[in-house]
Amino acid sequence: MSSDDEGFELFDVDASIPTIVPRTTFVPQDKKQDDEQLRFKKKKDDEQQQEEEQIPEDFKAMVQRMPTVNPKRPRQTPTICEVPKDLAEGNKGAYTPKVVCIGPLFDSKDKTASMLRLENYKCYCVNRLIVRARRQPATATVNGTSSEWSAALHSPLLEECSDEMKQIVPQVRASYSYSSISSSKHTNDEQVATKMLLDGCFILYRLLKVARIPKKSLGGGEGNSGNEDADWTRSFSRRGVWGTVTHDLLLLSNQVPFLVLRKLFQHLGSNSGDGDDGVLVNNALQLFSALHPHRLHEEPIASDKVHHLLHLFYLSVDLPQSPSPTRQQQQQQGEAMLRVPELMWWAPSAKELEAAGVHIRASNVATSFLDVRFHRGVLHIPPLQLFDYSETLFRNLIAFEHTYPDTPGRITTYAIFMDCLLKTDDDVRLLRRRQVLVNHMDGKKKYTTREFFSSLCAEARTSANRNNLVDVMEAVVSYKSGRWPRWRAALVTNPWLSTSLAASAVLLALTVLQTFYTAIPYYKPTK
Structure with a gap:
C-alpha cells in the first residue's frame, strides 16, 4: 500500500469489489439526528426517574387519593357557596x-326541634302540590280542592318530578362550590335529587300560597280554600315563625338553584292556572316586599336569569340595568379613577359636609336605595330603614358579592360609603333629622346605627374598579375643597371668628351709613 493510501483501509462491501473508505466510518445525517434524539430522550427519562425517586411515597399516595372532577359537572361559575371564613x-x-335548612350545605349540621318539624312539613308540601296539580272534579271538595292522596292518580306525577330532579343533578352540582357540596352528606345523585325535590316543593308551596292569599282577601280564586291556608299553624303554634322562614330563605348558603323551582313549577304549578314561571319571580318579590330595603323600580327580571332567591332579591334592590357605557364613557371613568386614587374609599363625615355647606337630603325619586347622587x-x-334582621340581610348580600364575581359590588361600596358618613353619634342624628336613616332596631341589640355599618365593613373588601360611587366621592370632596365651603367651615368651627366677622360687618355698615348722612348736606344744603 502506497503512502497515499495511509489512513485508509479496505472495506469489502462485496467480496469482488474492494472499496477504500476512511477509518472514520461515514454515517448519514438523518441517522445522526435519530441517535441524538434517542440520547436526549434517554437523558430526560433518567432525570424524570431521579425526580420521581425524590418524591416521598406518602405524597404519591395522597395525590392518588384526591377526588377526580365529575365529568358530568358543567363548566360554570358556582353561585351558591359557603360564606368565607373572614x-x-x-x-x-x-x-x-x-x-x-335549604339545600345540602346545612343538612349535615345539628338540627333544632323547629328544623326537624319543618323537615316533616316539607313532605306535606310535596303531597299538597301533587294533589293540587292532579285535582279531579269528581273528587273535589266544596272549596274545589281534594285533600285525599290516590296512589293510582298521584304516584305517576311524583315519579315525573323525581326523574326531573335526577336529570338536572349535574346543573345542580355545578351551582354549588365543589368543596361545599363534596363535604355534605348528599354525595350521590339520588340523595341530591331527593333533597332538591323536598326543598324545592317547600319553597314552591310558599310562593304559590303568597299569590293565593291576596286573591282570597278579594273573594276570588278557586284555590283559596281554608284547608290549604290552615298550614300557617300546622307546623307551629304561632304564625310569626313564617317571618323567620322568609329570612332563612335569604341566607347565602341556604339556597337551591332557581332552576329547581322552575322545573318543579312546570309539573306542579303551570297546570293549576298560575301561568308561566314568571309567577315565581313575582310571588317571590311579593314574599320579600315587607323587607327593607325593598324594590323601588319596575324593571322586569327574567326567571331564567335568576340563580337563587338571594340573587333575585339582590337584583330587585340593585340599580336598574343601564346601557353598556360607550368607549368615551369608559375612558372618562378610567381617567377619574386615575385622578383621585386616594379618594376612592374615603368621604367626609355628615357633620363635616354640613359644615362645608353640603346639604344632605333624602331622595324620594330614587330607583334603588343605592342611588346616591x-x-x-x-x-x-x-x-x-333598619330593623333587627337588617344585619343578617346585608351580611348575606355582601357575602354573595364576595363569592360571585358577576356582581357589580354596589352594596359593599354603599356600606363603606355610609361608614364614612357616620363617624360619630352627631352624624347619625343629622341623618335621622334629614330622614335618611330610620332606626327600628331594638336598643338592646349588639350594634347602634353607627356601629351597624362599621361592623359590615370590618371584613368587607372590594376592588377599585367596582366602586360605583367614585364620581360622587370625587364631586363631594372637590366641592368641599372649594373656597367658599372652606371659609364656611372655618366660620362654623370657630365661633370667635364668626362673631368678629359679624361685628366687623356691622361696623362697616354703620361707617357707610355715617358717611352717607354726612355727605348729604353738602350736595343738598338745607333751605
Missing part, C-alpha cells in the same frame, strides 16, 4: 338558618 368571623349567626352642593341619599 366574613363569617364577624357574626357567624347571621349566616346560619334559624328554623329551616350629588348635584350642586346637595347630596341626595335614598331613605333606609
